[in-house]
Amino acid sequence: MRPNARCLTTLLDRTSLYRPSPITVAQLIEFGKKRNESLSYGFLHQELPIRISHMVKELHFLPESLLEQPSVKHVKDMYIKTFEDLAEFDPGGTYDEQNLSKFKRRLEEIKRRHQTVVEIMAEGILALKNESGSDRFDPSINYFLDRFYTSRIAIRVLISNHLVLFGTEEECPGHYGIIDPSLDVQDIVDDAASSAKYLCNHHYGDCPDVKINIFKQDGSKDDEISVVYIASHLHHMVFELIKNALRASVENPFTGEKHPVQVCIVQGKKDISIKVSDRGRGIPMSEQDQLFDYHYSTAPEPEKDSRIPPLAGFGYGLPLSRLYARYLNGNIRLVSVEGYGTDAVIYLQNLSENASEVLPLFNKTSQAKYQIGTMVQDWNVAGKSRPIWS
Numbered sequence: 468m469r470p471n472a473r474c475l476t477t478l479l480d481r482t483s484l485y486r487p488s489p490i491t492v493a494q495l496i497e498f499g500k501k502r503n504e505s506l507s508y509g510f511l512h513q514e515l516p517i518r519i520s521h522m523v524k525e526l527h528f529l530p531e532s533l534l535e536q537p538s539v540k541h542v543k544d545m546y547i548k549t550f551e552d553l554a555e556f557d558p559g560g561t562y563d564e565q566n567l568s569k570f571k572r573r574l575e576e577i578k579r580r581h582q583t584v585v586e587i588m589a590e591g592i593l594a595l596k597n598e599s600g601s602d603r604f605d606p607s608i609n610y611f612l613d614r615f616y617t618s619r620i621a622i623r624v625l626i627s628n629h630l631v632l633f634g635t636e637e638e639c640p641g642h643y644g645i646i647d648p649s650l651d652v653q654d655i656v657d658d659a660a661s662s663a664k665y666l667c668n669h670h671y672g673d674c675p676d677v678k679i680n681i682f683k684q685d686g687s688k689d690d691e692i693s694v695v696y697i698a699s700h701l702h703h704m705v706f707e708l709i710k711n712a713l714r715a716s717v718e719n720p721f722t723g724e725k726h727p728v729q730v731c732i733v734q735g736k737k738d739i740s741i742k743v744s745d746r747g748r749g750i751p752m753s754e755q756d757q758l759f760d761y762h763y764s765t766a767p768e769p770e771k772d773s774r775i776p777p778l779a780g781f782g783y784g785l786p787l788s789r790l791y792a793r794y795l796n797g798n799i800r801l802v803s804v805e806g807y808g809t810d811a812v813i814y815l816q817n818l819s820e821n822a823s824e825v826l827p828l829f830n831k832t833s834q835a836k837y838q839i840g841t842m843v844q845d846w847n848v849a850g851k852s853r854p855i856w857s
Contacts, residue, residue, distance in 0.1 A: 479524075479550055486517075492696065499643025515553055515625065518621065522615060526543045575630065575634065575635070593762060621826055649693040650696045651692075659705040671717045675713060694817065712811070713728055715748070716747045721747065721808060730744075737821070742812045745809055748807065749805040798814045799811065
């Protein structure tokens with residue numbers, strides 16, 4: 468039975484008081500081995516509403532100028548609808564086959580509904596950017612988008628894993644749900660590099676080479692480095708970094724020569740690191756803080772009706788890639804030297820028990836971040852606006 472509007476609001480407020488329960492990749496593997504559908508249902512029909520309620524509550528704290536954008540209103544309505552769909556399943560209900568099948572169908576509907584959330588939300592941000600005439604937003608917007616998209620990634624992981632294990636989605640051989648227990652990192656890098664080089668050749672008619680080197684801390688000669696991970700997430704990150712490196716190398720070649728992009732894969736005791744290095748003349752220090760801002764890009768905005776995916780221009784590639792890394796307790800960091808080139812490094816957890824979900828919490832601390840509003844400058848730098856001596 469579906470709750471009415473007032474009851475739904477009350478239920479959403481009450482649900483948002485609960486904390487999400489992060490899980491590790493090791494737990495997902497263990498669960499994939501057991502393949503207990505009732506256990507998965509029991510966790511998801513309680514956990515998903517909690518995570519979604521936190522997203523809806525945070526949406527209310529966005530600046531009014533963004534909340535009024537039609538695409539943002541649409542996203543908000545989608546998540547409220549999804550919360551309502553999940554609220555139909557009574558936490559104390561039965562775990563019979565009929566209920567389990569109904570839950571799977573509902574998850575499939577939810578996954579389809581939210582397929583283009585990133586693009587729809589981006590429309591709202593782009594509209595606000597065009598209205599304001601500025602590339603820089605209230606810091607609360609970037610803060611919100613990091614948290615919002617992280618929650619979306621986490622929810623899709625849980626839903627996809629359930630549908631692969633018990634629904635209609637196909638499971639890859641040797642996987643446990645969506646988790647590959649022995650993902651070959653070089654295979655992912657090779658595939659991502661091929662895709663990025665294809666795009667580069669299409670856009671420029673030329674492409675630098677991509678050189679891949681492997682190192683192990685223990686000094687072993689075995690070239691294979693494997694990790695327990697989600698293949699699509701790693702591919703997304705590596706593809707983005709190599710794509711950016713190729714573009715920089717073609718558009719701004721160091722000393723006018725076409726230098727190869729160097730990819731270094733290193734396995735340490737705690738980390739697996741993938742460093743992508745180019746000699747594309749780098750980025751000025753004054754612009755580096757903006758690289759992880761949404762809708763910041765050094766490339767022109769691409770045409771929307773292009774049949775071939777654009778090489779750059781939307782300004783979502785780097786910030787979303789970093790969220791994929793941070794979601795499982797990793798990171799992406801950039802070091803750039805203007806006039807020379809850029810190193811971008813993906814850090815992954817080498818041990819699956821350390822690869823834990825890192826989830827945003829909606830609480831008083833997060834509310835305060837939104838209520839502070841536009842940050843007031845508390846450092847003073849000499850500028851050109853006012854002469855000191857005349």
